[in-house]
Amino acid sequence: MDDLLAEFVAETREMLEAIEGEIVAWEADPGDRARLDSIFRFVHTVKGNCGFFDFPQLESLSHAAESALAEVRAGRRSADVQLVNGVLAIIDRIGRLTDQIESGENLTTTGDDMLIAMLDNTAEETSEPQEIQAVEAFSARSNTPSSTPRSIRLPVELLDRVMSGVSDMVLARNDLARRLRASGSEPAIDGPFERLSGILNDVREATTRMRMQRIEHLYNPVPRLVRDLSAELGKQVMVDLEGEDAEMDREMIEMIRDPVTHIIRNAIDHGIETPAERRAAGKHEIGLLSMTARQSGNRIAVMISDDGKGLDCARLGSKAVAAGLLTEAQLAEMSREDLHQLIFEPGLSTAETVSEVSGRGVGMDVVRANLDKIGGTIRVRSTPGEGTLFVLEIPLTLSIVAGLTVSVGDQRFAVPRSFVEEIIHGAASSLEYTRLGDADLVTFRGRRIPCLSLARVLNMREVSDLRQETLLLIRLGTGDLFALAVDRVFDHEDLVVKPLAPAVMATGIYAGTTLLDDGSPILMLDVYTIAAQNGLVSEVRVRPAGRDEQVQHAAAKTRPIMLFVGMDGRRRAIDMNLVRRIDVLSRDAVDIEGERAQIVIDGAILPLIGLNDQPLPEDKIKLLRLSDGHCELAYAVSEVADAAAIDSAIVPSDADPSIEGVTLVGGQPVPIIDGLSLFARHGRTIRTDTALTCRLPADDDWSRTMLHPLVQAAGYRITTSAEDSADVIIVMEEQAVPADTAATVIRLHSDADQPGSADCGIYRYDRDALLGALKHARAGKSQ
Amino acid sequence: MNELLVMARIAGKRAAFRAVEVQSVIEIEGISPIPRAPDFITGLTAMRSRSLTVVDCRKSLGLSVETAPGVRAAVVEVEGHLYALQVDQVEDVAEARSDPEPVSGGFGDAWQRVSLGMVETDAGPAVLIDVGRMIAGPPAIHSARKPGNEPIGVSA
Structure with a gap:
């Protein structure tokens, strides 16, 4: 089962x-x-x-x-x-x-x-x-005993006690470790202590797993549910799930499973229109249902939105009046916002017809009741014709939070990592600062983002030079983005967060406290409230209709590119989709000989291009790692400038085949590297997973020293054992060939005068013929 | 009644805590300040791997303070949270010789709020402290927002 x-x-x-x-x-x-x-x-x-x-x-x-x-x-x-x-x-x-x-x-x-x-x-x-x-x-109950239970149910309090016991144990362990370190090495104690410590880590991980579950578990059944429902109702719905790695209390996941299911059912049944209706309304035929989970402070926000027809306010209102919940006068005074919340009242449903799928106005009041039970909240926001957004906020009862430790002055704080989208050094050349009134704005990738200095938020220091700071780019559950400037970013670690005394909580800027490994207490910031106190939280927005549409539009019109300065000092651009990552490596990893330049990255040898005969930098070399999905190239650059989007025309260049054309970025002409010809010229397929195997003669020095590297370079995996299955077998001279093999057999001989042919084989130093035979074998196999 | 009391001095005055309420008396080593917390909260400290909220009793009484509090503090637990109450000094444990009684005329506004009455001990009379009120801080500070609380950003 x-x-x-x-x-x-x-x-x-x-x-x-x-x-x-x-x-x-x-x-x-x-x-x-x-x-x-x-x-x-x-x-x-x-x-x-x-x-x-x-x-x-x-x-x-x-x-x-x-x-x-x-x-x-x-x-x-x-x-x-x-x-x-x-x-x-x-x-x-x-x-x-x-x-x-x-x-x-x-x-x-x-x-x-x-x-x-x-x-x-x-x-x-x-x-x-x-x-x-x-x-x-x-149907009297059968008396056969049920199979051995695979799971047991335990009271949550018991689990909580175990959890908090283990957390305390970890802290006590850290404390002890510190004291042991201070008192010098004691081999008789250190060994057992290490062991204890290791066991404790295991236990801690297990207990965490006891209660925490990735929100993925909530998401897993959703695609199926959506598929079945939409098929049943003759609608087309696409699902977009985001934030599946947010962790949540198992109990909470179970508690919100039903509410979420109800909301999705409703969204598909009543929200999203049929393809014909959608076409008539000028929308894409396929409806979009999206679900996002984000941790904000000590709460998790789960947002479910559809781009359907929205809630019918008028009907909701008249139903509420008919059901005696409201008088006409009250109704007239209600804002649309408040009207929407009526759907959580028992017995109200706007569905014209009762269907098998979402029932008859029971769902939403059950949903709210379930959320109330766990101290959560639910809100709805809807725009007629554009869609509906449900925001479920669930308290995060559990307290192990992945945090980033940062400092201001000499004091450290923790920020929940789930908020932090990016960390940028304040002095990065791609940032531009503007001061409007008392507010700081930073321009990053073409967006103006409000910037808060943590030192100012905490009243620790009035002025701070943002250029000296590190900026955390923080995205809130609502989708709002802002930058938080801190002096330093230290590390990320899992923090056992404990509640704070009420008088401290009242400040609203802290979500809890935790002890660092050195035993010093630090405060976990409540990023959401800090943003809200500073007016950086917009009201709930229908995210997919807003942000995603924008992105899609943008994608249709523009192409993202990455600007960089080449080793020769010239500005160039390359298609952003090709850039896998930016690496900085020691120049020792580079191997240059004549025309051929290679670099070792993560144990793989990649062709190194972009040097343009320029000398290598002194110690570190900056690289763009490009990938076309099959193979990778390392492109040396002297500086990575920024990401941009092509919005003006690309003027093709006939003279230089290595560039696709020249476009204007910020008024400056920038050549765009032609990814196609780049990979055509330098690309080398790394296909370790599909590599063919070649069996070489065992116990043969020549084969080991000469043949092995050659065959390997041709992209084969090498074996010498007769046990392994092989796609190609190379045999020497008169060596016998296994009779029942399906492999291609290449025979080598040492007589330079003998002509190379399929029958007698290839002269062992006839490199081209051997490579040709290997290539031929590969072509034969991959068909 | 022979209740045990932890005798201490707060702003030079003799005060007493019920011994059953005091988990331990510690010497505070390092305190991490809490920016923007009410003034009477000195910060956080750690005891046996747990965080304590450190409360300066003199400031909680609303007294103006020029000197640093003593290094010793009484640890109490209120509603699941641990607090370290900073006092001038912790003197001794003594037996109460009387039930707490009100004093006619009171102890003065600041003390009246946190007191449960006067108790007689062998060392002399002392004000019996209501721990819950002590950690709540002076009412003025408790409700007033500090100047830094108004938004300093702009609406996006």
Whole structure:
């Protein structure tokens, strides 16, 4: 049984246990609205969960119960004995089916139709009591013990105690380590201490994993869900998931799994239009559903947005009035923003027709209830015709945060790493500073970004020269970007963050405290609040409609390029897509002989180009590592200027085939290197994974010293063992060839006068013929 | 009642903490200041791998302070947070000879807020300190925002 299924079973059973009391109470008083609601939510959730799995009976049973209960909720039907009995029988049945699912038995379906029919109020009064008895008897619980449980459920408090115990242990260990270091080396103690320390690290990692899970686990089922739903509804939807490596408490992930599923269902069912409608509205036929997760301070924000038709305010309003939630007068006074929040009220749904998919106005109130339970919040924002954005904020209960330690003056602080997009040295030539009033702006890659000095935020120092500082480019959960200037950036490390005293929390600029390895306490900054206090947080925005569209537009019109200054001092540009990374290496890695220049990077030899016969720099050499997806080149540059986008025409140059043309960047002509001809000339395919194997004669000095390097340079993997399978076998003189081999056999001989031919083989110093044969063999193999 | 008290001096005056509330008395080594925190909070320090919030009792009383506090501090836990209360000096542990009683006329505004009353000890009478009030700081500072709190950036 896979994990998802196990969780489904556990969850269903837990909910069953929880509503057991409600069922009894409801049976006694079918008019009890609160009990009705919770039973309704149960069957709704079960139905929703069935969407992940293939349990048609379970789905149709819960759907039947849900429909009947919805009628009762809407007041169209009274909860008579037959209905109550029917619903209860279905809930019992769900419990039994769950047991069967867990033990992996085939699901019995006998009686299901009858149960469903019982709830059909058009059906005639049946003689239900006996029949229900019959069903009960038939599907009586099997007594076979369920298989050994693969998971156990533990109270969260217990886990918390273990976690905090381990965190404290780590800190105590660090403390002890420091004292041991101070007291000098004690071999009798150091050994066991090291061991203890190692074990503790393992335990710590394991405990962290006990509670933390990458948000990926929340994302995993989404593409499938979206695919199935959109197929069912005849819509086309593309999913964009981002931030999957944010870590979250397992418990929280489970708690928001349902809300997220509901929101996605709603988005596809009610939000995103059919392709025809979208075309008519001038939108792309394929709708976009995007999900982003970001950690902001001690909360995680999960944003789900669609580019559908948005919420129907008028309908929401009139429904709210009809349901008695609001008076007309109140409605008239409400802002659109507030109107949107109405969708979280119980019983309101804007759907015209009730569908199998997202149900009937139950989802959103359940969603909010679930989030309330864990201290989270949910907000919605919608623009008619453009889309809807849901922002779920979930407290980050757990306290191991990947942090970056920075300093201002002689004091250190920690910044949650998830916020930091980039670290730039303030003196970088690509930065431009502007001071407007009292605000600092920095221009980076053509964007003006507000810049805060941490020293000023903390009132530690009035003036700071941003050029002397290091800038952290910080992206908030809302998508806002700003630069935070700090004196130094130290290191990143996992920090055990503890809450701060209320009086300190009240400042709003700290999210917690942590002890560094040297035992000194440091403060973790609450970047989000710092930004908010400085007016740098815009209101929630529909991110995909805003940012992504912009990017797409930009991509359509412009091409990103990277500007650099070559070794000869000339400015050039190269297509940004070709640049894999920028490296600075010691010149010792360079090997030049005549025309051929190579450089060793990460254990691989890459062709080195761009030297243009210029002398190498004294110690370090700066390189652009270019890749066309198959092979890599190292391009030496003297300086990397900046990224830019081509927005003016490229004037082709006929004279120089190595450049694609010349374009204007900031009014200056810049030649753009032609990536195509560059790779055509220098590219060398590194295909280690697809390399063919060549078996060479074992125990032969000549083959080892002469043949081996030659064949290897031709791109073959070498083996000498007869055991390994080989694509090409090279044999010497009269050596026997394995009879049953599918490999190409190349025979070498030492008679210079003998003509090279397939029969007698190739003269061992006839390099060209040998390479030709290898090439031929490769061509034959790769077909 | 024979309650044990930790006797200390705050701004030269004799004060007492309930011994059950005091986890330990430590000598504070290094304090990391907390920028923009209320004035009475001196900073953070570490004790046995845990962070403590260091509170200067004199400043918490709203007294103006010219000298550095003593190196010893009483460690108390309030609502799950550990605090180190900086006092002039920690003197001794003594037995209470009386229940805390109000003093007619009070102890003066600053002291009245943090006191639970007067207790008699063998060393003489002392003000029994309400730890929870002590760590809350003076009301004026507690509610007033410090000048640095207004935004210094611009809206983007």
